[in-house]
Amino acid sequence: MVTNIQSPKPAAESIPSSSVSPAEVAIVRQPFKVLLEWEAFARPYKARNREYFTTIGAIVFLLAVILLFLKEWLLIGAIIAFAFLNYVLASVPPEKVNYKLTTRGVVVAGKTYFWSTLGRYWFSLKWGIPILHIEHWGLPPQLLLLFDEKVINKDQLKEAINKYLIYEKPEKTVIDKASEWLQKKVPLETEPASPQNSTK
Structure with missing residues (x-):
């Protein structure tokens, strides 16, 4: 009985790993650039008169008396602190x-909030002060950037921000609607008479 013994095939030559060069990946980073820069107040502010503080004090006193009978000590402390x-x-x-609005993010008082941590943006007006709102996925949950339209306008802000964020104003929540209704129905101070009404 004759068996055919096949000679083993020569093993394929192994290619040394050193001869295989990995593909080079070029990472292009956008250079840092300040798009817009301005100065404004840190928060909206309106000078209040004595009537405002008197009304606030009366409301706090009445709530404290009611909660005192209910022995709600924590609520009393929270109201006084507020x-x-x-x-x-x-x-x-x-x-x-x-x-500052830069190619990396928004800078407020020296602190940078990167574009990747920000969401929608929109505008509002409070006490005649224009405000730029920007959602933030962290603390604070929303950035408020005040600006003077005589120095910088909305079109300039939109042109700089639209490259990174979506312009969309969120719908008002139930709390927002209730707060607006309460401010209209129960004003804490009377508005000063306009010059036209005062001359009549």
């Missing part, structure tokens, strides 16, 4: 801060 914070914000004018 009233004190409101007094400080209404009596102390804010300082001016520096705002």
